[in-house]
Amino acid sequence: MKISNKFLFAVFLTGFSIYLVFALNPEGASRILLNLLTFAGIYGLSAIGLNVHFGWTGLLNFGHASFMGVGAYVTLILMPHAAGREGEITSTGLPFIVALIIGILSAALFGLLLGLPAIRLRGDYLAIVTIAAAEIFRLLVRDLESITGGVYGIINYTENLQQYRPNFINNFSESLGFSPSQAWVCLVAWVSILFTVLFLKRLNNSPWGRALRAVREDEDAVRAMGKNAVWLKLQSFMLGAGIAGLSGVLLAFNYGSLETTVFVPLLTFYVWAIMILGGVGTITGPIFGSIIFWVIISETDRLAFILFENANGQQLAGVRFLLVGLLIMALMIFRPSGLLGKKEELLLDVK
Amino acid sequence: MSNSLIEVNNLKKTFGGLTAVDIKQLGFNKGQLTSIIGPNGAGKTTFFDLISGFQNSDSGDIHLKNKDISNFQPYKIARMGMVRTFQLTKVFDRMTVLENLLFSGSEISNDSLFKSVIKSKSQKKYEENLKDKAKNIMEDLNILHMADSYARELSGGQKKLLELARSIINEPEILLLDEPLAGVNPKLAEEILSLIKKLSNEGITILMVEHNIEAVMKISERIVVLAEGSLIADGNPNEIRTDRNVIEAYLGKDND
Ligand SMILES: Nc1ncnc2c1ncn2[C@@H]1O[C@H](COP(=O)(O)OP(=O)(O)OP(=O)(O)O)[C@@H](O)[C@H]1O
Ligand SMILES: [Mg+2]
Numbered sequence: 001m002k003i004s005n006k007f008l009f010a011v012f013l014t015g016f017s018i019y020l021v022f023a024l025n026p027e028g029a030s031r032i033l034l035n036l037l038t039f040a041g042i043y044g045l046s047a048i049g050l051n052v053h054f055g056w057t058g059l060l061n062f063g064h065a066s067f068m069g070v071g072a073y074v075t076l077i078l079m080p081h082a083a084g085r086e087g088e089i090t091s092t093g094l095p096f097i098v099a100l101i102i103g104i105l106s107a108a109l110f111g112l113l114l115g116l117p118a119i120r121l122r123g124d125y126l127a128i129v130t131i132a133a134a135e136i137f138r139l140l141v142r143d144l145e146s147i148t149g150g151v152y153g154i155i156n157y158t159e160n161l162q163q164y165r166p167n168f169i170n171n172f173s174e175s176l177g178f179s180p181s182q183a184w185v186c187l188v189a190w191v192s193i194l195f196t197v198l199f200l201k202r203l204n205n206s207p208w209g210r211a212l213r214a215v216r217e218d219e220d221a222v223r224a225m226g227k228n229a230v231w232l233k234l235q236s237f238m239l240g241a242g243i244a245g246l247s248g249v250l251l252a253f254n255y256g257s258l259e260t261t262v263f264v265p266l267l268t269f270y271v272w273a274i275m276i277l278g279g280v281g282t283i284t285g286p287i288f289g290s291i292i293f294w295v296i297i298s299e300t301d302r303l304a305f306i307l308f309e310n311a312n313g314q315q316l317a318g319v320r321f322l323l324v325g326l327l328i329m330a331l332m333i334f335r336p337s338g339l340l341g342k343k344e345e346l347l348l349d350v351k
Numbered sequence: 352m353s354n355s356l357i358e359v360n361n362l363k364k365t366f367g368g369l370t371a372v373d374i375k376q377l378g379f380n381k382g383q384l385t386s387i388i389g390p391n392g393a394g395k396t397t398f399f400d401l402i403s404g405f406q407n408s409d410s411g412d413i414h415l416k417n418k419d420i421s422n423f424q425p426y427k428i429a430r431m432g433m434v435r436t437f438q439l440t441k442v443f444d445r446m447t448v449l450e451n452l453l454f455s456g457s458e459i460s461n462d463s464l465f466k467s468v469i470k471s472k473s474q475k476k477y478e479e480n481l482k483d484k485a486k487n488i489m490e491d492l493n494i495l496h497m498a499d500s501y502a503r504e505l506s507g508g509q510k511k512l513l514e515l516a517r518s519i520i521n522e523p524e525i526l527l528l529d530e531p532l533a534g535v536n537p538k539l540a541e542e543i544l545s546l547i548k549k550l551s552n553e554g555i556t557i558l559m560v561e562h563n564i565e566a567v568m569k570i571s572e573r574i575v576v577l578a579e580g581s582l583i584a585d586g587n588p589n590e591i592r593t594d595r596n597v598i599e600a601y602l603g604k605d606n607d
Pocket of ligand 2: 396397438
């Protein structure tokens with residue numbers, strides 16, 4: 001494999017971001033880094049799924065949070081957990097792996113159900129429908145208190161994953177001052193990314209991947225060649241939704257409790273930002289995009305504080321968002337097609 | 352039932368108050384090269400859209416090989432062996448010329464997600480054969496040197512060639528060509544024309560919409576003339592050349 005300059009630059013920028021974490025935080029840098037890498041892994045995985053939708057197939061999905069949500073809720077509800085106002089405890093349930101698989105399949109099924117009526121719509125209409133569907137999902141979950149715990153959420157489920165935590169994580173975490181349970185979630189997230197990337201690499205160069213790209217380029221021409229564009233789009237929707245479902249489960253395990261507010265539209269927009277930063281249509285781009293994005297998100301308050309030592313909290317929050325915007329803008333001006341995206345395939349010119 | 356390969360009866364399509372297509376009866380025989388001509392807005396493209404399933408008619412029926420295809424999806428009609436090109440060329444811009452052909456040539460079963468995950472030996476072999484087939488076609492059409500260029504980098508004429516190459520890779524029975532010579536330089540037009548002639552000689556039934564009357568007269572066995580959605584003349588090139596209705600339709604409107 002030949003290593004491109006683009007790739008080296010992405011690695012360099014990612015490395016530099018991580019260095020910044022140490023430079024800006026004289027104390028506790030490694031704990032901050034672990035937290036950031038865990039979020040980066042989970043969101044990166046989600047962005048990889050979104051890239052199957054948008055980057056490969058050209059589907060404008062603005063309801064990605066709902067796929068993550070379906071995965072998370074179905075998986076947690078199937079396992080031992082506690083939910084609701086009184087925290088009613090359900091002590092029986094499926095083992096983690098089985099629940100996870102059903103959760104992922106449910107997210108894919110949700111993609112299918114949402115896609116069946118919506119996917120025939122032209123790009124921008126699909127965007128509107130997916131935004132709406134995601135909000136409906138979230139409100140539904142909030143109101144179905146007897147199952148989902150409603151606004152009180154779900155708790156007491158983390159053991160389902162933590163019971164498999166290997167010993168070396170404990171030893172390693174102790175010496176570095178990490179939370180071992182987060183270190184375990186982080187590891188699982190990055191292993192999931194590894195397998196997802198390998199799987200997608202296999203598909204990208206396959207006749208199926210080629211067919212998705214053809215759909216992205218021109219659906220009418222796909223139909224004229226005797227191919228069922230709707231079915232291809234549905235398959236893409238299911239695959240991306242399934243990947244999002246997995247990342248949703250990991251997100252739940254990174255938090256100790258799951259609430260509907262996790263799946264607000266902002267989550268979807270973060271995932272979009274990560275995908276665009278990393279490179280639309282690429283497979284590994286979102287990984288780099290995600291780390292850099294999370295360094296920006298988590299370190300800008302620190303940076304704001306250093307820049308404006310005398311500002312109050314409210315002013316700092318403002319400066320922070322300004323910095324987030326400016327940094328992402330600067331990156332996009334510098335790299336319009338994202339870190340790993342190809343100039344020739346610049347995909348932001350949506351039809 | 353008639354013995355036409357394609358036949359339409361009482362086919363009507365309106366857009367608001369405008370009648371785009373209104374044809375009582377029209378059939379096309381196997382193996383013939385027919386041109387469809389008529390002034391701008393005559394309904395030629397709409398006629399193609401109707402018979403290839405890209406638009407639904409208001410009324411009337413369409414038969415392909417004696418099968419009613421009036422409500423068929425475009426991909427089903429294409430799979431029955433009738434493949435179309437578009438007036439506004441549609442290529443897969445951000446895919447290479449080779450990929451454009453491979454996608455178009457690949458069978459549905461070869462595109463399956465499952466097979467693409469498994470990556471069996473038989474799929475690899477199929478892909479290799481497909482690549483050879485694509486290379487042969489590119490060679491025939493003089494676009495082999497651009498195999499690895501993105502389709503968006505091609506000139507307008509080259510895109511027309513690519514679209515044509517894509518349409519024939521699966522050896523269709525019927526080709527619907529919507530203005531294959533539009534915007535193509537005279538030399539390339541000559542090449543495309545002889546390619547169409549060659550395909551016709553190989554037995555493919557061809558319907559061609561084209562404004563280049565000289566070319567139409569030269570290669571067509573039959574010419575069908577539409578004006579304002581209706582059929583106004585139908586015959587061999589000599590008959591059409593002298594047809595009063597045709598002359599009126601062309602001279603009555605400000606047209607090439
Ligand atoms: N989608 C549409 N909506 C509204 N009107 C349409 C639509 N498609 C076509 N028309 C109208 O129908 C008529 C026939 O159009 P069509 O494109 O079939 O003509 P054509 O014979 O192919 O013309 P040209 O030679 O210019 O390509 C025109 O008046 C056109 O404006
Ligand atoms: Mg036309």
